[in-house]
Amino acid sequence: MGELTLHDTAPRFHVERNDTGDVELMVCADGTAVRINIGRDHDDASSLAERLRDLSENTATDILADWWDIPDESDAYISFDRDRYHVTLEGSIVGTFPSRDVAEIELARAMVTHQVFPRAWYINDRGNYSDIDADVRRWHDEGGDQMVPLPGVEYQPGDLVWHGDPDWPYKVVDDWGEAGVEIHTVGDPTVRAHVTDRTQLRPYSL
Numbered sequence: 178m179g180e181l182t183l184h185d186t187a188p189r190f191h192v193e194r195n196d197t198g199d200v201e202l203m204v205c206a207d208g209t210a211v212r213i214n215i216g217r218d219h220d221d222a223s224s225l226a227e228r229l230r231d232l233s234e235n236t237a238t239d240i241l242a243d244w245w246d247i248p249d250e251s252d253a254y255i256s257f258d259r260d261r262y263h264v265t266l267e268g269s270i271v272g273t274f275p276s277r278d279v280a281e282i283e284l285a286r287a288m289v290t291h292q293v294f295p296r297a298w299y300i301n302d303r304g305n306y307s308d309i310d311a312d313v314r315r316w317h318d319e320g321g322d323q324m325v326p327l328p329g330v331e332y333q334p335g336d337l338v339w340h341g342d343p344d345w346p347y348k349v350v351d352d353w354g355e356a357g358v359e360i361h362t363v364g365d366p367t368v369r370a371h372v373t374d375r376t377q378l379r380p381y382s383l
Contacts, residue, residue, distance in 0.1 A: 183207040192225065200225065248298050248306050253288070255280045255309065256300040267293060275371035278356040281309065282327070285316035289324050329354035329375070337363070337381035340372065346381050 185206035194200050198217040202225060203210055215221050248254075253266045255277065262280035264271040264287070271287045274280040277299075288294050297313040298306045318325050332338065332352040340347045340360060347360040350369065357373040372378055 181209075181211065183209055190229075192229075194222075246296055246308065249296070252295045253284055253297040253313070254300060255284060255297070257302065266291065267295060275359050275369070276356065279353050279359075279371075281313050282316055282353050282356060285313050286324055288313070289317070289322060292322065294321065327354035327356075331375070332358060332378075339379045339381060340370065341377055 183206040188204060188206035191203040191205070192200065193203070200215040200217065200222045202213045202215055204213075205211075215225050251267050254264070256263045257277075261273040261275065262277050263273050264280050264284045266284065266287045271283060274283055281297075284297060294314075294317075296308070297310045299309045300306055314321070316325055316327075317323065330352045332349045334349055334351050336349040337346045338349060338358075338360060346363050347370070348363050348366075350359040350361060350366075352358045357371050358375065358378060359369060359371050360378075361370075362368040
């Protein structure tokens with residue numbers, strides 16, 4: 178028994194009855210044509226028709242109905258490492274962010290910027306994937322290609338604010354509304370804080 182594996186996203190199928198009366202099923206894929214002689218009886222051709230009909234129905238019920246997507250290298254990903262959420266889109270790094278909510282917003286924003294909208298996945302600390310497409314796409318408008326406004330945004334990147342006891346000003350990295358504000362100390366962008374209680378922040382004033 179031989180086995181032939183061909184890869185073709187659009188194979189062609191053809192059935193014909195040749196001059197000798199034999200019915201042939203031909204499959205064309207990947208530049209190769211495979212001819213299968215079915216026989217010349219009416220019952221043989223009828224059986225072929227039934228088998229092809231069953232194949233179509235099985236594809237719909239056993240494959241398409243139970244379809245589940247698997248990650249692809251061109252998809253979008255959020256992963257967690259060293260207290261930061263890392264975002265990539267189509268193999269390119271978008272950035273690292275202080276929370277998963279913020280990472281989802283920034284991934285949605287990157288999709289709009291580049292006008293690409295692949296499936297989005299979250300990779301947990303065990304390397305397992307979960308589909309977060311709906312979590313990311315909720316930040317897009319009804320048309321699906323623009324961002325919705327983020328409620329509660331007060332600050333712009335670069336704004337100076339007081340945080341807690343006003344002993345040293347902080348600079349705003351970004352404000353994601355209800356998802357919080359990331360700040361860093363003036364003069365040292367490595368000292369950062371993700372503030373979700375907005376009452377702890379006040380506009381900078383001397």
